[in-house]
Amino acid sequence: MRNRELANIFNKIGDALEFKGEMPFKIAAYRKAARILEDLTEDIEVLWKAGELTSMPGVGTGIAKKIDEYLRTGEMKKYREAIEGIPPGLLVLLNIQGMGPKTLRLAHGKLGVKSKADLEHVIEDGRLARLPGMGPKKVENIKKGLEVFTAEEKRISIGIALPLVEEIIEWIKKAGVQKVAPAGSLRRMKETIGDIDILCASQRGSEIIEHFTNFERTDRVLAKGETKGSIVVKEGHQIDLRVVPEECFGAALQYFTGSKPHNIKLRSIARERGLKISEYGVFKGDRRVAGREEEGVYSILGLAWIPPELREDRGEIELGKVPELIDYNDIRGDLHIHSRYSDGANSVREIAEFAKELGYEYIAITEHSKSAKYAGGIDERKLEAQMAEIDRAQGEVGIKIFKGIELEILKDGSLDFDDDILENLDIVIGAVHLFLKQDMTGPILRACSNPNVDVIAHPTGRLISRREGYKVDMNKVIEHAASTNTALEINAYYDRLDLSDVNAKRAKESGVKILLGSDAHNLGMMGAMRFGVGVARRAWLSKDDVLNTLLAAELESWLKDRV
């Protein structure tokens, strides 16, 4: 897949043209093309070979020609021209808060700034502040931006952000407000979150914000006004709170939830209808015609309310009706859990009892197998012993416990246990934890072909913002999983969330069943299931696409009959 490669190039063209002061709409067109490529679930080369590049809205003849040129020759003349004369390392400075294209061009043109080091230098010696239009405050801002920039790329996993936000929302409620809600990418349940946005309805703006900034783990207060406050908590994450009047809450929630492309499309629909949308409402002339409720914003545009997880401008607006999405309450059980037998912290019985508390009808215990030495993988004898314990716990707790294994897929695609062992298990989850440096496509395909392997766990092996994952051709895996009726897992552990939403969407479209597994190693981690559900919703999955929404008996027969 060269989608991302091309997206990067178009983004860089956007940056370069912006720096050079090119027409804003041209720049927007390149950025839009980049985004389309990032979101594209199909391989761009497939569309290219089929001559269907311009079938993507946002890709016209100009962009299509450039994609074609690049895929044919590995080069793009426009890109070369765009970055011509711009020192490498200059454009990344556009990512500094407070540093836009105009300021950067000024600093480059007048002071010869070519790098971050140069920039720091002209800040220190005061030359930047003396440029026309600049001043001490602006420079101070850029200086602050530089501090963050150094520690850049610290998007937070949804698994960290959501509990933190819930805690802060509880705190805000103590100031006596009713309506408080997360917004932004957190509300859209994106796998990682940049800024954390919270919205609240009240007439007492400054009072609420004062209270907000006194949150117990506040490290620094960045801003404190009547409608907006901004803090950095001790863990280093920035949280923004906005306070709007009650009658604007729906419009503001819609507005701050985004995504940006989704909102842009809504506003152009509004414009066609002679309406104007802002965070204060939908207006016909000066008259507010919607804005108290989020639903109203959509309905006045002739649209049904769209779940936040879908708001990415990936066709959800044109769809005209709300697709049935899976809900957390549809989940009847967790089928990827580790106990003390391998590297988990709890006994089978403790897990079963906790699962019952969560309202589950069933679970599966899936230890690591023997080659996973680092995780205390179990051998055949220990597996045998565990089966007896599972039978006992099942009788005592009164919840269906499937006997499973998270089976190591080895270098050559062979499996850690023999088939006669696997045949006696209810569920076998094939997984790669070793040989992370090599291309694991072949081994995974071979594992799918084994009729005893029901599921492939965390198929790419990525760890969000820590590890890219092993090499694997997901197109091939999805295709083969579809033909062997092997399920693919959305691993709900917040560092994995693998399959990603994009891959899961593609898998669904190919007819592959999805399993949601917490991969829990202690009771607390079982709660991660909700993050997995978030990914599933972003992937447009319905209840029918996900295996652990089935009743125990239905699941059992799926596992037996799937080949």
Next chain:
DNA sequence: GCCGTTTTCGGCCCGACTGTTTTCAGTCG
């Protein structure tokens, strides 16, 4: 650069904030 049966040209989403200005440009979300 993209787009369109009211347009093949002339539009393209919107508002706040900030700091630098004496009326507005730049940046951000």
